[in-house]
Amino acid sequence: MQTVAGIDMGTQSIKTVLYDWSEKKIIAKAQVPVDIIARNDGTREQKTEWYDKALADCFAAFTPEQKASIAAIGVSGHQHGFVPLDADGNSLYNVKLWNDTTTTEECRLITEAAGGAESVISEVHNLMLPGFTAPKILWLKRHRQDAFAKLRYIMLPHNYLNYVLCGSYNTESGDASGMAIYDGVKKQWSKKICDCIDSGLYDLLPPVIESDVPSGYVSEKAAAAFGIPVGIPVSSGGGDNMMSAIGTGTVRDGFLTVSLGTSGTLFGYSSVPVADPVRGVSGFNSSTGGFLPLLCTMNCTVATEETRSLFALGVKEFDELAAQTVPGADGVVFLPFFNGERTPNLPHGKACICGISAANCSRNNIARAAMESAIFGMRQALGVFKELGFTAQEIRLTGGGSKSRLWRQITADIMQLPVKIPDNDEAAAMGGAIQALWCLEKRLGKNIPIAELVDEHISVRESETVFPDSKTSSLYDAAFEQYLLYLNKLAPLWI
Numbered sequence: 084m085q086t087v088a089g090i091d092m093g094t095q096s097i098k099t100v101l102y103d104w105s106e107k108k109i110i111a112k113a114q115v116p117v118d119i120i121a122r123n124d125g126t127r128e129q130k131t132e133w134y135d136k137a138l139a140d141c142f143a144a145f146t147p148e149q150k151a152s153i154a155a156i157g158v159s160g161h162q163h164g165f166v167p168l169d170a171d172g173n174s175l176y177n178v179k180l181w182n183d184t185t186t187t188e189e190c191r192l193i194t195e196a197a198g199g200a201e202s203v204i205s206e207v208h209n210l211m212l213p214g215f216t217a218p219k220i221l222w223l224k225r226h227r228q229d230a231f232a233k234l235r236y237i238m239l240p241h242n243y244l245n246y247v248l249c250g251s252y253n254t255e256s257g258d259a260s261g262m263a264i265y266d267g268v269k270k271q272w273s274k275k276i277c278d279c280i281d282s283g284l285y286d287l288l289p290p291v292i293e294s295d296v297p298s299g300y301v302s303e304k305a306a307a308a309f310g311i312p313v314g315i316p317v318s319s320g321g322g323d324n325m326m327s328a329i330g331t332g333t334v335r336d337g338f339l340t341v342s343l344g345t346s347g348t349l350f351g352y353s354s355v356p357v358a359d360p361v362r363g364v365s366g367f368n369s370s371t372g373g374f375l376p377l378l379c380t381m382n383c384t385v386a387t388e389e390t391r392s393l394f395a396l397g398v399k400e401f402d403e404l405a406a407q408t409v410p411g412a413d414g415v416v417f418l419p420f421f422n423g424e425r426t427p428n429l430p431h432g433k434a435c436i437c438g439i440s441a442a443n444c445s446r447n448n449i450a451r452a453a454m455e456s457a458i459f460g461m462r463q464a465l466g467v468f469k470e471l472g473f474t475a476q477e478i479r480l481t482g483g484g485s486k487s488r489l490w491r492q493i494t495a496d497i498m499q500l501p502v503k504i505p506d507n508d509e510a511a512a513m514g515g516a517i518q519a520l521w522c523l524e525k526r527l528g529k530n531i532p533i534a535e536l537v538d539e540h541i542s543v544r545e546s547e548t549v550f551p552d553s554k555t556s557s558l559y560d561a562a563f564e565q566y567l568l569y570l571n572k573l574a575p576l577w578i
Contacts, residue, residue, distance in 0.1 A: 086110060086152045087523065088311075089330075089516030090141070091323065091509065092134065092160040092240050094119070094180065094345050099141040100509050101149055102516040107540060110152075112509065113144035120177065125184035125213075125423060125430065128177035131166060131243060138244065142309040150310045156248060156301070157318040157519030159326030159511040160241025162261040165219035168236035168246075175230040178240065179219040182346065182381050184423040184430040189218035189225065196279035200361075206273040207263050208358045208366030214381070214425045215263035221280045237287055241320040242298075248309075249299030249317050253289045257325035257370030264288070267368040268356050294319050294370045294518070295525050295533070318515070318522035321370030324350055324377055326514030331479035331505045332541045334371055334534045339468075339475050341461055341494060341502075342510070343484025347383030349461045350375050351473055362467045363426035370518065371533045376473065378464030380426050384484050386419030386434070386453040394446055402489050405451040410496065410555045411562035412452035413443040416569050419456045420577075426460065427570070432577045437569045454490055455559075458497040459566045465498055477501045479543065481510040491547075496555040497563065503543040513541065 086101040094117075101111045115137040120128040142150060163181040168174060179186075190211045197203050203211050211218060216239065224231040238246060239258050245251055260267035264276045264284075270291065277285040292298065297316040306313035320326070324342070327333075328350060333340045339351040350367070351357075357376035358366025369375040391401045420432030436449060468475060478500050484490045485504055495502040507513050517540055521533050 084152045085154045086149070087516045087519040088153045088156045089509070089512035089514065089519065090138070090156065090158045090244060091326070091512035091515060092158070092244060093323065093511070094161050094182070097134065097137040097141055098509060098512050100512045100516060101145065101153065102513065104520055104540065109507065109509070111145050111149050113141040115140040119180070127180040127183040129180060130177055131174040134240070134243065135247065138247065139309060142311060147310065151312060153311050153315060155316045155318065155519040155523040157515030157517070157522070158241045158244045158320035159323050159515045160239060160244060160258070160320065162239070162258060162322035162324060163214050163216050164240045165216050165223070166238040166240060166243040167223055167230065167234050168238065169233045170235040172236065172246065175233055176223060176227050179222070181214050182422055183219070184213045186213045186218035186222045187430050189221040193218060193221060193276065193279045197276060203276065204360050206276050207265060208267055208356070208360065209263050210360040210428070211263055212425060212428055213430050214379070215261065217263040217276060217280060220284065224281055234287065237289070239322070241322065242289065245298040245317055245320055248301055248305045250302050251299030251317070253292045253298055255292055255294050255319040255321060255370060256368040257294065257375065258322040259291055260366070260368040261322055267366060267374070292319055294321070294372060295521055297522055297526070316519070316522055316526060318519045319370065320515065321518070323511045324348055324367070325370035325375060326518065327481060327510040328352060328369060328375060328514065329371060329517050329533065329537060330507070330510035330512070330514030330541065331481050332537050332543070333479055334537050337474055337476040338479065339477070340479045340481060342482040343383050343457060343480065343490065344482035345384060347380040347457050347460055348377060349464045350377035351468065351475065353473060357468070357471050357473050359467050359471060364464060364467045364471070376468065378426055378461070380457070380460040381422045381424050382419040383457045384482070385421045386417060386456055389421055390450060390453045394450070401450055402487050404447045405454055406489050408445070408447040408451050410558045412448040412455060414438045414440070414565070415443055415448040415452040416566050417449070417452040417456040418570060418573065419453065427574060429574060429577045435573060438565070454493055455497070455562065456566070457484065458494050459563055462497050462563055475500055477503055479503055479505055481505060481508070491549045495549045495551040497559045499551045499556050501551070502549045504547050506542040506544055517541065
C-alpha cells in the first residue's frame with residue numbers, strides 16, 4: 084500500500100488525509116482543533132506552537148503501517164496569514180490571520196506610499212486590504228519593533244508547515260499572489276510595494292518555485308517527530324482556495340468553486356488573468372499554473388452559526404426552519420458582517436437584519452435570510468466574472484454549508500447555475516494530496532498534466548446535482564436588488 088498525505092490547515096483545525104491512489108480512496112483521516120485569539124479590536128491570531136502540536140496529533144492518530152505508506156505530502160493552508168520567524172526558525176510574534184482587521188491604518192500607509200490604489204493594483208493586481216499579508220508585515224514593524232528587527236523568514240501558514248516538515252524556505256505563485264506584494268502576471272515580487280513597507284523587505288522574501296516541484300524532502304528531525312518516512316517529497320503546497328480548486332476539479336476554464344465555510348469564497352480557473360480588485364475580484368494565481376480569480380467574504384457560515392446559536396437549534400432543525408418560508412425570506416434581508424468585511428471592504432462593518440415588519444418578523448424568515456446572505460455575496464462576484472469575459476459553466480460546492488440540501492438549492496437558484504458536489508468533502512486536503520501525487524509522478528519521470536490526475540481522482544455526485552428553478556431565480560433577482568439597496572445605504576456608516 085502506498086499513499087499520499089494531504090494536510091489542510093484550516094482556520095479552526097488541521098486535517099490530514101491519507102489517500103491510496105491505486106485504490107482511489109482515503110484510507111485514514113484525522114482532525115485536530117486549533118484555537119484562535121479574538122479581540123474586539125479585530126485581532127484574529129494563532130500561535131505556531133499550536134500548529135506544531137496539531138500536526139503531531141494528526142500523525143499520531145495513524146497506525147505505524149499507515150504512516151510508513153506515505154510516499155509524498157502536500158500542504159494546504161489558510162491564505163494571507165503572516166508567520167514571522169527569526170534566523171533560527173523561532174516565532175517572533177503570533178500568526179496574524181486572514182480575518183484579522185487591525186491593519187486598516189497600515190493599508191492606508193502602504194497605498195499612499197505606493198502612489199494610490201491604482202498604483203497598487205498595477206503592481207500586485209489587488210487592492211491593499213486588511214486581510215492580505217503585506218499590511219500585517221508593516222503592522223509588525225510599527226507595533227513590535229524589536230520583533231521586526233530580528234525578522235528573517237516571512238512565511239504564509241502553508242509555508243510554515245513545509246518548513247516544519249523539511250526545513251525549506253520557499254513558496255509558490257498561488258499563495259504568494261494573496262500577499263499583496265507579488266505580481267502574479269510577471270511572477271515576481273514587487274520591489275515597489277516591498278519598499279513601501281521596509282527597504283530591507285525584498286531581500287527577506289522566499290524564492291518562488293513552480294507548483295509541480297518539491298518544496299523539499301522530509302527531514303530526519305520531522306521523520307522522528309511525526310513517525311513518517313524520511314526523504315519523501317513535500318510538494319510546493321498552496322493556499323486553501325488553490326488546493327480546494329484542485330480538490331473540487333476546478334482546473335479548467337469555466338469551472339467555479341464556491342466554498343461555504345467560515346469565510347465564503349468563489350473562485351474559478353482561468354488560463355488568462357482575470358481580476359477587478361475595485362469590485363472585489365482578486366487577481367490570484369492557481370497552484371497548478373494559470374490563474375484563480377477569487378472573491379472572498381469574511382462572513383459566510385458565521386451568520387447561520389450565530390443565528391442558530393441564538394435560536395438554540397441544531398443544524399437540521401435550522402434548515403427545516405428556513406425551508407418553511409419563501410425564497411427572499413418574505414422581504415427580510417441579512418447583512419452578515421459579524422467580523423467586519425473584506426468584500427465589500429468594510430473592516431468595521433456590523434451585522435444587520437433589515438426589512439423586518441410586523442408581517443414578516445419570524446424565526447424562519449431570519450434563518451432563511453441568514454442563509455441567502457452568503458450567496459448574495461457570491462452573486463456580486465459572478466456578475467463581475469461575466470463582465471470580465473469569464474463564462475461560467477457550473478459550480479462545485481464545498482465547505483460545511485454544502486452539506487445542506489436547502490443551501491445547495493439556494494445557491495443554484497441565486498447563481499442560476501447547476502451545482503455539483505464533489506464526492507469527497509475534504510476538498511483542500513484532497514487538493515494537497517493530488518498535488519503531492521503530481522509532484523511525485525513528475526519526480527518519477529511521468530509528466531502527467533494535473534487536469535488528467537484530477538479527472539482520475541476527483542469525482543462528483545452526479546445524482547445529487549441541483550439545477551436552478553427559473554421561477555425561484557426570478558424571485559431572487561428581486562431579492563438581490565433589495566440586498567444591494569440596504570448594503571449601499573448602510574455601508575457609509577462603517578467607512
